[in-house]
Amino acid sequence: AQSVSQHNHHVILSEAASLELGCNYSYGGTVNLFWYVQYPGQHLQLLLKYFSGDPLVKGIKGFEAEFIKSKFSFNLRKPSVQWSDTAEYFCAVYSGGGADGLTFGKGTHLIIQP
Amino acid sequence: GAGVSQSPSNKVTEKGKDVELRCDPISGHTALYWYRQSLGQGLEFLIYFQGNSAPDKSGLPSDRFSAERTGGSVSTLTIQRTQQEDSAVYLCASRRTGTGELFFGEGSRLTVL
Numbered sequence: 647a648q649s650v651s652q653h654n655h656h657v658i659l660s661e662a663a664s665l666e667l668g669c670n671y672s673y674g675g676t677v678n679l680f681w682y683v684q685y686p687g688q689h690l691q692l693l694l695k696y697f698s699g700d701p702l703v704k705g706i707k708g709f710e711a712e713f714i715k716s717k718f719s720f721n722l723r724k725p726s727v728q729w730s731d732t733a734e735y736f737c738a739v740y741s742g743g744g745a746d747g748l749t750f751g752k753g754t755h756l757i758i759q760p
Numbered sequence: 761g762a763g764v765s766q767s768p769s770n771k772v773t774e775k776g777k778d779v780e781l782r783c784d785p786i787s788g789h790t791a792l793y794w795y796r797q798s799l800g801q802g803l804e805f806l807i808y809f810q811g812n813s814a815p816d817k818s819g820l821p822s823d824r825f826s827a828e829r830t831g832g833s834v835s836t837l838t839i840q841r842t843q844q845e846d847s848a849v850y851l852c853a854s855r856r857t858g859t860g861e862l863f864f865g866e867g868s869r870l871t872v873l
Contacts, residue, residue, distance in 0.1 A: 678860040690851065690864040697859065736803065740860020745793070745808035745816040748860050752802035 783852030
């Protein structure tokens with residue numbers, strides 16, 4: 647079964663700092679990659695996704711992620727975070743097929759201090 | 761509908777009671793997932809429905825948990841004889857056909873006293 651690893655469970659940054667959240671996966675074939683975000687008290691929503699093409703994808707609110715196939719990675723980045731970016735971030739990998747074709751990481755709790 | 765709808769949004773019940781949680785997915789999405797999210801924890805996969813195929817129940821934590829999906833649309837997650845450790849947010853998501861993109865509902869927060 648595939649696995650998804652998010653390296654940091656808790657990250658605390660100050661406003662305007664740069665952000666990079668790591669995500670690595672284990673599946674060796676073709677994948678779709680996602681980052682979801684869950685703001686406090688809200689439901690999970692899509693931040694950005696990669697299906698094919700340009701490995702650098704841009705999402706909402708200034709976030710971007712880079713797919714590096716050789717490293718099985720899909721790290722999330724933002725050059726300058728804001729207090730409103732405080733949230734839980736989940737990386738997910740879809741390799742097709744049944745339930746085990748979609749795997750989430752354990753999430754990273756990001757806290758931005760004003 | 762425009763999005764995934766879940767009800768109730770909040771449910772408080774007494775230990776030992778049965779509860780039913782409902783999910784109405786996005787029209788046309790054939791795949792439907794249930795997850796559980798406990799406080800400060802990640803997403804725990806519970807069950808997966810795909811069209812008319814037999815559901816993948818491999819994530820259900822005990823035989824007190826069951827789910828069904830009627831007519832390939834609405835799904836109901838049932839927890840019998842609830843326990844305090846069942847307290848969590850239960851999330852439903854439907855998947856866009858051909859991709860792994862999930863659309864989540866707002867969740868049903870279950871509190872077992």
